[in-house]
Amino acid sequence: MVQSGRTAAVLAFLMIGAAVFSANAQSPDRPASRPASPKHGTVFQSPATQALQADDGANPAMLWVGQGETLWSAPAGPENKSCATCHADGTQSMKGIAATYPKLDPKSGQLLNLESRINQCREQHMHAPAYTYESAQLLALTAYVTIQSRGMPRQVTVDGPAAAHFERGRAFYMTRQGQLNLACAQCHDDNVGEKLRGDTISQGQTLGWPGYRLEWQTMGSLHRRLRACSLGVRAEILPFGSPDYVALELYLAWRSKDLPLESPAVRR
Amino acid sequence: MNSRRPGEQGNQTWPNRRRLISLAAVVALLVVSPQAALAQRPAVTAPGDIVVVGDAIPAPLTTTQPDAARGRAILLDRAKGNCLICHRLPVATEPFQGTIGPDLSGIGRRLTTSQIRLRLVDQSRLNAATLMPPLYRTAQLVRVDAHYRDKTVLSAIEIEDSVAYLASLKD
Numbered sequence: 001m002v003q004s005g006r007t008a009a010v011l012a013f014l015m016i017g018a019a020v021f022s023a024n025a026q027s028p029d030r031p032a033s034r035p036a037s038p039k040h041g042t043v044f045q046s047p048a049t050q051a052l053q054a055d056d057g058a059n060p061a062m063l064w065v066g067q068g069e070t071l072w073s074a075p076a077g078p079e080n081k082s083c084a085t086c087h088a089d090g091t092q093s094m095k096g097i098a099a100t101y102p103k104l105d106p107k108s109g110q111l112l113n114l115e116s117r118i119n120q121c122r123e124q125h126m127h128a129p130a131y132t133y134e135s136a137q138l139l140a141l142t143a144y145v146t147i148q149s150r151g152m153p154r155q156v157t158v159d160g161p162a163a164a165h166f167e168r169g170r171a172f173y174m175t176r177q178g179q180l181n182l183a184c185a186q187c188h189d190d191n192v193g194e195k196l197r198g199d200t201i202s203q204g205q206t207l208g209w210p211g212y213r214l215e216w217q218t219m220g221s222l223h224r225r226l227r228a229c230s231l232g233v234r235a236e237i238l239p240f241g242s243p244d245y246v247a248l249e250l251y252l253a254w255r256s257k258d259l260p261l262e263s264p265a266v267r268r
Numbered sequence: 269m270n271s272r273r274p275g276e277q278g279n280q281t282w283p284n285r286r287r288l289i290s291l292a293a294v295v296a297l298l299v300v301s302p303q304a305a306l307a308q309r310p311a312v313t314a315p316g317d318i319v320v321v322g323d324a325i326p327a328p329l330t331t332t333q334p335d336a337a338r339g340r341a342i343l344l345d346r347a348k349g350n351c352l353i354c355h356r357l358p359v360a361t362e363p364f365q366g367t368i369g370p371d372l373s374g375i376g377r378r379l380t381t382s383q384i385r386l387r388l389v390d391q392s393r394l395n396a397a398t399l400m401p402p403l404y405r406t407a408q409l410v411r412v413d414a415h416y417r418d419k420t421v422l423s424a425i426e427i428e429d430s431v432a433y434l435a436s437l438k439d
Contacts, residue, residue: 047365053375062420091365099360175411176410177409177410177411177412178409178411178413178416179401179409179412179413179416179421180401180421181392181402181409182399182401187399188398191368192361194366194367194368195355195364195365195366195367195368196353196366196368197352197353197365197366198364201368206330230413231413234412234413234415234416235412235413236410236411236412236413236414240366
């Protein structure tokens with residue numbers, strides 16, 4: 001009686017152990033892949049939201065673009081330099097730049113997203129303090145630089161010294177996480193088009209960011225959007241600009257290779 | 269935080285009596301045997317002690333009597349079950365129900381109470397690739413937000429209430 005009970009317990013333990021192991025071993029090893037038929041995030045939005053985005057006169061994000069244009073030539077720091085001092089006309093010099101980010105900084109070996117690149121210019125070339133993430137100024141300048149690539153194809157480098165960052169981003173995207181134990185891929189690769197309450201799950205493309213989210217009633221960075229998905233699965237909400245999110249950003253940018261940028265988008 | 273228990277209402281003006289009651293409680297805890305104390309409290313099965321038999325968990329997770337009405341409220345509550353984010357339930361007043369998981373209407377006809385219990389506790393034991401979150405498991409989870417770490421999505425009685433409600437959905 002005692003003996004058979006123990007055998008049953010051991011058997012049950014082994015069975016549960018095997019099941020739990022396979023449940024968690026599967027996901028992180030999933031290879032990098034792009035959606036077979038790539039789609040912009042906008043097509044998953046309601047017609048009203050799409051219309052708001054399509055009209056620059058109505059798109060609320062254009063307010064930030066306008067502010068960014070002003071900041072572009074606003075002097076700062078002890079030498080009174082502005083972005084324009086080094087980069088002249090942003091509508092020319094910034095064409096296509098956002099489409100290549102995140103990008104490795106050859107000097108530091110760090111992977112930089114556009115926000116950290118802008119702040120690096122502030123600190124190193126202007127000797128002005130960095131903007132905090134989600135500040136109106138950083139959002140405005142990021143939006144201004146990004147709109148110069150509107151309609152241009154995404155092209156990021158993921159090989160050579162960037163390969164380790166790409167792999168880190170891939171692993172993050174594939175790993176089940178949080179109390180709800182879900183990986184990004186389970187929604188944005190496996191359940192595209194399904195309803196998550198009032199949302200339709202898109203491919204998780206990043207082409208529209210920074211963008212205006214109606215739920216926030218303001219402009220937000222891509223990292224703010226990523227934090228919302230982390231919160232949704234009750235996973236650690238990483239700090240803005242954290243290396244994990246920047247690496248994830250690189251993986252996501254690779255997934256949308258050759259698709260045209262559409263920032264500033266409007267999202268539900 | 270209010271540390272007063274329901275029975276103590278009205279004792280505020282008489283602090284000495286409150287202290288006496290606390291003292292009595294401590295003494296009672298010391299002298300009463302652990303078994304007797306356990307008998308008073310409902311027995312709850314910890315997530316690590318769940319016994320799965322086939323595709324089901326036959327034993328309830330707690331000795332407390334479940335309540336289907338409470339279960340319904342838990343499943344609809346966005347801060348609790350939030351099941352409608354993925355599923356549909358026969359609740360006409362709830363717009364925007366999810367389509368990621370199966371429609372749960374009639375689930376009580378398709379599955380037994382014990383089978384429903386396992387699907388709530390940890391569906392990954394049946395389907396390793398499932399999207400269905402493990403609602404009563406704390407092991408083998410990564411990057412859990414500090415607020416939820418080492419906690420289950422639902423408590424034992426919340427699982428039982430939810431199971432009771434789902435089992436009652438016959439059509």
